[in-house]
Amino acid sequence: MLLPYLNKGVIEAGCDEAGRGCLAGAVYAAAVILPPDFKNELLNDSKKLNEKQRYELRDVIEKSALAWAVGIVSPQEIDEINILNASFLAMHRAVDQLKVRPEHLLIDGNRFKKYQDIPHTTVVKGDGKYMAIAAASILAKTYRDDYMQQLHAEFSVYDWNSNKGYPTKKHRAAIAEHGATKYHRMTFNLLGTDGQLSFSF
Secondary structure, eight states: OOBSOSSTTSOEEEEEEEOTTOSBSOEEEEEEEOOTTOOOTTOOOGGGSOHHHHHHHHHHHHHHOSEEEEEEEOHHHHHHHOHHHHHHHHHHHHHHTOSSOOSEEEEESSOOOOBTTBOEEEETTGGGTBHHHHHHHHHHHHHHHHHHHHHHHHOGGGOHHHHTTOOOHHHHHHHHHHOBOTTBOTTSOSSSSSOOOOBOO
């Protein structure tokens, strides 16, 4: 059973990211402020839901939330500042866009870079504990999946419509055969070996 909030009577935004462990594509994060009386029996960590459930819940969250937003950090930025900092930056960009200013941030994970003067609490596996983080995990995951579908239309050999940029055998085999694209994270171990990579556009 997910908890509706950490601090009663406080405007809390749940934050989560998607795509941190991928070899290709941007990292996405979402911030969601739910009304204190929000209820939905299906709401859970996005990884425990199927695709149809995630998209159905996205509609519910967007219609019910007091505020929601998605932040994006590009593969080039990830290579410049590393994936951990990029995950924090994506969350910051999501919070930047919220139409309601939160008084507290609930962050999925065990680390976070403070956002302005807003206090925060990190929660390990928070997307399975708090409604607002679960809601953020669903928005981050579905919007990133949409983006990877678009990239797949441009570079279909990497199977991004299926693997979403994660390091599957098929994805790595395609990188070995065709080289890397402008969407690949060049600071990541793309081949899973010490092999040299060519660059393809």
